Amino acid sequence: IATDDDASLREFVDALMPARVAEFMEGLDAVESWRVLQVADPERRVEVFGYFEPEKQTALVHALVGAGDADAISGLVADLPADDRVDLLRDVDDHVVEELIPLLPPDDRRETLRLRGFPEGTAGSVMTTEMVCLPEHLSVAEALTEISKQAQEVETVYYTYVVDDDRRLLGLLSARQLVTHYLNPNQLISELMQRDVVTVLAMDDQEAVAEKVADYDFLAIPVVDENRRLLGIVTHDDIIDVFREEATEDALLAAGVAPLENGYLKTHWFTLAYSRGIWLGVMFFAALLTAYALLRYEEGFDKVWWLVLFIPLVISSGGNSGSQSATLVIRGLNDGEVRLEDWRRVLWRELAMGLFLGAGLAIVGYGSALLLTRQAPEPHLSPTSYEMVVVPVTILLVVVCGTLCGGALPLLFQKLGLDPALMSNPFVAGIIDIAGIVIYMTVATAMIAGM
Amino acid sequence: IATDDDASLREFVDALMPARVAEFMEGLDAVESWRVLQVADPERRVEVFGYFEPEKQTALVHALVGAGDADAISGLVADLPADDRVDLLRDVDDHVVEELIPLLPPDDRRETLRLRGFPEGTAGSVMTTEMVCLPEHLSVAEALTEISKQAQEVETVYYTYVVDDDRRLLGLLSARQLVTHYLNPNQLISELMQRDVVTVLAMDDQEAVAEKVADYDFLAIPVVDENRRLLGIVTHDDIIDVFREEATEDALLAAGVAPLENGYLKTHWFTLAYSRGIWLGVMFFAALLTAYALLRYEEGFDKVWWLVLFIPLVISSGGNSGSQSATLVIRGLNDGEVRLEDWRRVLWRELAMGLFLGAGLAIVGYGSALLLTRQAPEPHLSPTSYEMVVVPVTILLVVVCGTLCGGALPLLFQKLGLDPALMSNPFVAGIIDIAGIVIYMTVATAMIAGM
Numbered sequence: 001i002a003t004d005d006d007a008s009l010r011e012f013v014d015a016l017m018p019a020r021v022a023e024f025m026e027g028l029d030a031v032e033s034w035r036v037l038q039v040a041d042p043e044r045r046v047e048v049f050g051y052f053e054p055e056k057q058t059a060l061v062h063a064l065v066g067a068g069d070a071d072a073i074s075g076l077v078a079d080l081p082a083d084d085r086v087d088l089l090r091d092v093d094d095h096v097v098e099e100l101i102p103l104l105p106p107d108d109r110r111e112t113l114r115l116r117g118f119p120e121g122t123a124g125s126v127m128t129t130e131m132v133c134l135p136e137h138l139s140v141a142e143a144l145t146e147i148s149k150q151a152q153e154v155e156t157v158y159y160t161y162v163v164d165d166d167r168r169l170l171g172l173l174s175a176r177q178l179v180t181h182y183l184n185p186n187q188l189i190s191e192l193m194q195r196d197v198v199t200v201l202a203m204d205d206q207e208a209v210a211e212k213v214a215d216y217d218f219l220a221i222p223v224v225d226e227n228r229r230l231l232g233i234v235t236h237d238d239i240i241d242v243f244r245e246e247a248t249e250d251a252l253l254a255a256g257v258a259p260l261e262n263g264y265l266k267t268h269w270f271t272l273a274y275s276r277g278i279w280l281g282v283m284f285f286a287a288l289l290t291a292y293a294l295l296r297y298e299e300g301f302d303k304v305w306w307l308v309l310f311i312p313l314v315i316s317s318g319g320n321s322g323s324q325s326a327t328l329v330i331r332g333l334n335d336g337e338v339r340l341e342d343w344r345r346v347l348w349r350e351l352a353m354g355l356f357l358g359a360g361l362a363i364v365g366y367g368s369a370l371l372l373t374r375q376a377p378e379p380h381l382s383p384t385s386y387e388m389v390v391v392p393v394t395i396l397l398v399v400v401c402g403t404l405c406g407g408a409l410p411l412l413f414q415k416l417g418l419d420p421a422l423m424s425n426p427f428v429a430g431i432i433d434i435a436g437i438v439i440y441m442t443v444a445t446a447m448i449a450g451m
Numbered sequence: 452i453a454t455d456d457d458a459s460l461r462e463f464v465d466a467l468m469p470a471r472v473a474e475f476m477e478g479l480d481a482v483e484s485w486r487v488l489q490v491a492d493p494e495r496r497v498e499v500f501g502y503f504e505p506e507k508q509t510a511l512v513h514a515l516v517g518a519g520d521a522d523a524i525s526g527l528v529a530d531l532p533a534d535d536r537v538d539l540l541r542d543v544d545d546h547v548v549e550e551l552i553p554l555l556p557p558d559d560r561r562e563t564l565r566l567r568g569f570p571e572g573t574a575g576s577v578m579t580t581e582m583v584c585l586p587e588h589l590s591v592a593e594a595l596t597e598i599s600k601q602a603q604e605v606e607t608v609y610y611t612y613v614v615d616d617d618r619r620l621l622g623l624l625s626a627r628q629l630v631t632h633y634l635n636p637n638q639l640i641s642e643l644m645q646r647d648v649v650t651v652l653a654m655d656d657q658e659a660v661a662e663k664v665a666d667y668d669f670l671a672i673p674v675v676d677e678n679r680r681l682l683g684i685v686t687h688d689d690i691i692d693v694f695r696e697e698a699t700e701d702a703l704l705a706a707g708v709a710p711l712e713n714g715y716l717k718t719h720w721f722t723l724a725y726s727r728g729i730w731l732g733v734m735f736f737a738a739l740l741t742a743y744a745l746l747r748y749e750e751g752f753d754k755v756w757w758l759v760l761f762i763p764l765v766i767s768s769g770g771n772s773g774s775q776s777a778t779l780v781i782r783g784l785n786d787g788e789v790r791l792e793d794w795r796r797v798l799w800r801e802l803a804m805g806l807f808l809g810a811g812l813a814i815v816g817y818g819s820a821l822l823l824t825r826q827a828p829e830p831h832l833s834p835t836s837y838e839m840v841v842v843p844v845t846i847l848l849v850v851v852c853g854t855l856c857g858g859a860l861p862l863l864f865q866k867l868g869l870d871p872a873l874m875s876n877p878f879v880a881g882i883i884d885i886a887g888i889v890i891y892m893t894v895a896t897a898m899i900a901g902m
Contacts, residue, residue: 017647019667051667148633157627158609158670175626176608182599196468214695216470217688219609219670236687237668243691244665247698248782254705255778256771263788264779265796272800273807276775283771284812288819290763295823301752301759308752308759312741312884315763320707320734324727327706328715331699337714345716349723356724361735368739372746433763 006039013040013048022051030056030063037076043152046079055266058091065096074103081155082108083128083238086115123209124202126242127223127232132160134189136170141185144178156235158219162193169222169230172197199224202231209234210242211336250334253421254327256283286430290315293434297441306373306383307444310365310391311437317361318398318436319429325350325406326428330420333410343411350407351400358399362392387448394443398436405432457490464491464499473502481507481514488527494603497530506717509542516547525554532606533559534579534689537566574660575653577693578674578683583611585640587621592636595629607686609670613644620673620681623648650675653682660685661693662787701785704872705778707734737881741766744885748892757824757834758895761842762888768812769849769887770880776801776857777879781871784861794862801858802851809850813843838899845894849887856883 013021013036025033025048033056037045049057064073077085077100089097089112101109111129118124132147132154143160151157160178162171171193181187199222200209213221213236220235249259256279260267267275294301294311301308329346332338338346369391373382406428410420464472464487476484476499484507488496500508515524528536528551540548540563552560562580569575583598583605594611602608611629613622622644632638650673651660664672664687671686700710707730711718718726745752745762752759780797783789789797820842824833857879861871 015647017645017649017667020647020649144630144633148630151627151631157630175630176602179595179599179608179626179629180602182595194468196466196471198468198471214688214691216468219687236670236691237665240665240687240691240694243694243698244786247694247701248786250698250702251705251778251782254702255774257775257779263786264783265789265793265800269800269803272779273804276772276804277808277811280768280771280775280808280812281815284764284768284815287764287767288816288823290767291760291820291823294760294763295826298756298760302756305749305753308762309742309745309749311759311762312745312766312888313735313738315766316738316741316881316884317731317735320731321727323706324708324731327702328708328723331702332715335695335699335714338716342716349716349720352720353724353727357728357731360728361731364732364735365739369742372739372742375746430767433767437763 009036010039013044018044018047019051021048025052026056030060033060034064042075042079046076049076050080050084054087054091055262057088061088061092061100062096065099070099070103074100078104078108081128081130082111082115082232083126085112086125089116090120118202121206122202123200123204123206123223123234124231126206126209126238127202127234128155128238129232130154131220131233132157133163133167133230134160134173136162136164136188136190136193138189139185140178140181140187140189140192143173143189144182144185147178156220156233159233160189161222161230161233162189163230166227167229169197169199169224169228171195172222197222199228200234201225206234206242207246210239210246213239214243250330250421254323254330256280256427283427283430286427287433289430290433290437293437293441297437300441300444304383304387304444304448307390307440309372310369310394311440313365314391314394314398314440315433315436317358317365317395318402318432320402321354321357321399322402322406322428322432325353325403326410329407329410333414333420340411340414343408346407346411347404350403354400354403355396357403358396361399362396365395366392390440390444390447393447394436394440397439397443398432401435401439402428402432405435460487461490464495469495469498470502472499476503477507481511484511485515493526493530497527500527501531501535505538505542506713508539512539512543512551513547516550521550521554525551529555529559532579532581533562533566533683534577536563537576540567541571569653572657573653574651574655574657574674574685575682577657577660577689578653578685579606579689580683581605582671582684583608584614584618584681585611585624587613587615587639587641587644589640590636591629591632591638591640591643594624594640595633595636598629607671607684610684611640612673612681612684613640614681617678618680620648620650620675620679622646623673648673650679651685652676657685657693658697658785661690661697664690665694697785701781701872705774705781707731707878734878734881737878738884741884741888744888744892748888751892751895755834755838755895755899758841758891760823761820761845762891764816765842765845765849765891766884766887768809768816768846769853769883771853772805772808772850773853773857773879773883776804776854777861780858780861784865784871791862791865794859797858797862798855801854805851805854806847808854809847812850813846816846817843841891841895841898844898845887845891848890848894849883852886852890853879853883856886 025036037048040048061073101112104112130153132150134143134146147157147160158175160173161169162173164170173189173193177192181192198216200212202223202225209221220233222230223232223234224230252259258275258278260275329338369388370385409428413420413422476487488499491499512524555563581604583601585594585597598608598611609626611624612620613624615621624640624644628643632643649667651663653674653676660672671684673681674683674685675681703710709726709729711726780789820839821836860879864871864873
C-alpha cells in the first residue's frame with residue numbers, strides 16, 4: 001500500500017482467503033482499508049469487509065459517509081448478507097443509517113427495515129433471509145440447476161428449503177441428500193426431503209435457538225411465523241457467535257460486571273467504569289450491612305476478644321461454598337440439565353453437600369483456631385477449648401446456609417422469570433456475609449458464658 | 452414399546468429425525484432402548500444411537516457386553532463416526548474396550564487405535580477421519596459422482612479435500628463451489644479449489660482450533676501433520692461442543708469448582724464433593740491467614756473498638772473489584788483480544804479504574820461510616836470525623852490493590868504458561884483479603900493517635 005502499487009495489491013487481495021486478507025488489514029485505518037478494498041472486485045470486497053471487526057466496519061462506514069461517499073459504501077452494504085447488514089446498521093450512528101437506507105436497492109431496503117424490527121437477542125434479529133427455497137415438484141437435476149444459479153446470492157447451499165406457494169415450509173433437503181442422488185437426476189425432491197423439520201419462531205430467544213442447533217448438530221435452523229411460513233434461517237456461524245457472547249456475558253455477570261458490547265480493551269474506559277461501578281455499588285451496600293450487623297454485636301467483641309479473628313474466615317467459608325452452589329445450579333439451568341421441577345433434589349443435594357463439606361472445614365478450622373489462639377498476645381486470655389467450639393459449629397452452619405442459599409436463589413430467580421445468572425456469585429456472597437455474622441454471634445452468645 | 456408392536460415402533464423410528472427419536476427414548480433403560488434400536492435399519496440405528504447422551508451410550512454398551520451380546524453392539528460401534536467411537540470407548544470400562552476392539556472391522560480398528568493415541572483436548576482427539584479426499588485431476592462431474600458414492604460413509608460432504616498421492620493437502624473445494632459449477636461439468640476441480648487452506652496440527656489445543664474455526668466461519672478445519680499430510684477434519688458440531696464445554700469449565704473454575712465430566716445432577720455425589728472440597732480447602736487456608744493477620748493487630752482492635760465494624764467491608768471491596776478485573780482480563784485473554792504484550796495497557800487501565808471506583812466507594816463509605824458510628828452503644832466513644840478518614844483511605848487503597856492484582860495475576864499465569872482461568876475469583880479474593888487487612892491496620896496505625 002505504501003508503494004501505491006494497485007496491481008500487486010489486487011493480486012494480494014485475490015490470492016488469499018477473505019478472512020486472511022481482513023486479518024492482514026487489521027492495522028490499516030479506514031482510508032487505507034478503503035483503498036485496498038477498492039482494487040478488489042465487488043464480490044471479494046464484500047467478503048473481506050464481512051470479516052472486519054464490527055468496530056472497523058462502523059469506522060469505515062462513518063468515514064466514507066462523512067467524506068460524502070455514501071454512494072460507494074451503500075453498494076457494499078447492500079451486498080452484505082441481510083443479517084450482517086442489520087448488525088452493522090445497528091452499530092452506526094442514526095443519521096448515517098438514514099442516509100444509507102434510501103440508497104439500498106428496494107428489495108434489500110425492505111428486508112433491512114423488516115429485520116430491524118426484531119428486538120436484539122431474538123432469532124429474528126440473527127437470521128438471514130438469503131437461503132435456497134424451491135417448490136416440491138422439482139427433480140434432483142432441476143434442483144441442482146436452480147441451486148447452482150442461486151449459489152452466489154444465498155448464505156448457505158448446505159440446506160435447501162422446500163416450500164409451497166405461500167412459502168409454508170414443507171420439508172428440508174440437505175446438500176448431502178442431493179449429492180447422494182446426483183446419479184438419479186430424475187428423482188423428485190419431494191420423495192427425498194425430510195418432512196419433520198425442527199423450526200424456531202422469530203421471537204424465540206437466540207440462546208434457546210443456539211441450544212437447539214447444538215443439540216441436533218444442525219448447520220442452520222429455519223425461522224418461521226405462526227403459520228409455519230419460512231421467514232429466514234439462522235446459520236452455524238451465528239450460533240457459534242451466540243455461544244461465545246453468552247459465555248462471556250455469564251462470566252462477567254458471575255463476577256459482577258454488567259455485560260459489555262465489545263471486549264475489555266476495546267470498551268471505552270468510561271463505559272467499563274459504569275459496567276463495573278453499578279454492581280460494585282450494589283455489593284458495597286450489601287457489605288455495609290455487615291458493618292451494621294457487627295455494630296449490634298459490638299459488646300460481645302469487647303468481652304470476648306478472639307471472636308474478631310475469625311470474622312473473615314466465617315464469612316468467606318459461607319460465601320465460597322455459596323458461589324460454588326450458585327454457579328453449579330446456574331450452569332445446570334443454562335444447559336437444561338437442571339429443571340425447576342428438580343428443586344427438591346437440588347436442595348437435598350446441597351444440604352448433604354453443605355453438611356459434608358462444612359464438617360470437613362469445621363474440623364480443620366477447630367484445630368487451626370486452637371493453635372492460633374495459643375499464640376495470643378496475653379496468654380492468660382486464651383479461650384478454653386470448649387469456648388473455641390464456637391468456631392467449628394459456626395463454620396458448619398454457615399457452609400450449610402451457603403450451599404442452601406446458593407442452590408435455592410437461582411431456582412427462585414428462574415421461577416420468578418428472571419435470569420438466574422443475575423443471582424451471581426457476589427450477590428449470593430453478599431447475602432451470606434450478613435447471615436454469617438448473625439450465625440456467628442448467635443452461636444457465640446449461646447455457648448460462651450458471660451456474653 | 453409396552454404393546455410389543457414392532458411394526459408401529461419401526462414406523463415411529465423411521466418417521467422422525469434421529470435426534471427426535473433419541474429425545475423420545477430418553478426415559479427408556481438400556482434393555483428397552485436396545486429393543487427399539489433393533490427394529491430400526493442399521494443406518495438409522497447408528498444415527499439414533501449417536502444422539503444418545505454419553506452416559507446412555509456407555510450404559511447400553513455395558514449392558515449388551517455384560518449380556519454376552521458384544522457382537523451385536525460391535526457392529527453399531529463400528530458404524531459410528533470415528534471421533535464419536537473414540538469418545539465412547541474412552542468412557543466405557545477397559546475390559547469392555549478390550550472385548551470390543553478385536554470385533555471391529557480391521558480398518559475401523561486401526562483408526563480407533565490411532566485416534567486413541569491423541570491426548571484428550573487436542574485437535575487429534577476430536578477430529579474425524581471420514582471426509583471426502585479426491586485427486587486434483589478430476590472434473591466437476593467426476594468429483595460429484597465420486598462424492599455421491601462416498602456420501603454415506605463420510606461425516607460431511609460440505610468440504611472436499613484435494614490431496615496428492617502422499618495425501619498431502621493441495622486444496623479445498625466447498626459444496627457451494629461444486630454446485631455453482633454444476634452446469635460446467637467438465638471444469639477441472641484443480642482450477643476451482645481454494646489453495647490457501649487454513650489448517651491445524653493434530654496436537655493443537657482444541658480451544659485454539661475452535662477459535663480459529665469461529666473466526667473464519669468454517670464448517671470444518673483440516674488437521675494435518677508436519678508434512679501437511681491430511682489426517683482428518685474437525686467439524687462444526689465438535690466445535691460447538693468445545694465452546695460449550697469450555698464455557699462451563701471456565702464458569703466452574705471462576706467459582707472454585709474443579710471441572711466436571713458431566714452435569715450437576717448427573718455427577719456422582721462424591722465426585723462433586725471432591726471437585727468442590729479441594730478448592731474450598733485451598734480457599735479456607737487463605738482465609739485462615741486472615742485470622743493470623745488479625746491476631747497481629749489484636750491490640751489495635753482492643754484500643755479502637757470501631758475498627759472491627761469495617762473489616763468485612765474493606766475485605767469485600769477489594770475482593771469484588773479484584774474478581775471483576777480478573778474476570779475481564781481472563782475473558783480478554785481467552786477471546787484473544789488481550790495479549791501478553793498489552794500488559795502495560797492493562798495495568799494502566801486497572802490503576803485508573805481502581806482510583807476512580809475506589810474514590811467513589813470511599814466517598815460513600817465515609818458518609819455511611821460517619822452515620823453508623825454515631826449510633827455507637829456508648830456515644831462518648833464515637834470516633835472523631837478525622838479518625839474515621841481511615842475508612843475511605845483504606846477503601847481507596849484496597850480497591851486499587853484489588854484491580855491491580857486482579858489484572859496482573861492472570862497475565863502472570865499466562866506468562867508462566869499456566870491457564871489464566873486458574874487465577875480464578877476466589878483465589879484472587881483470598882490474596883486480596885489478606886492484603887486488605889494489612890492495609891487497613893497500617894492506615895489505622897498511621898492515622899489514629901494512641902494506636
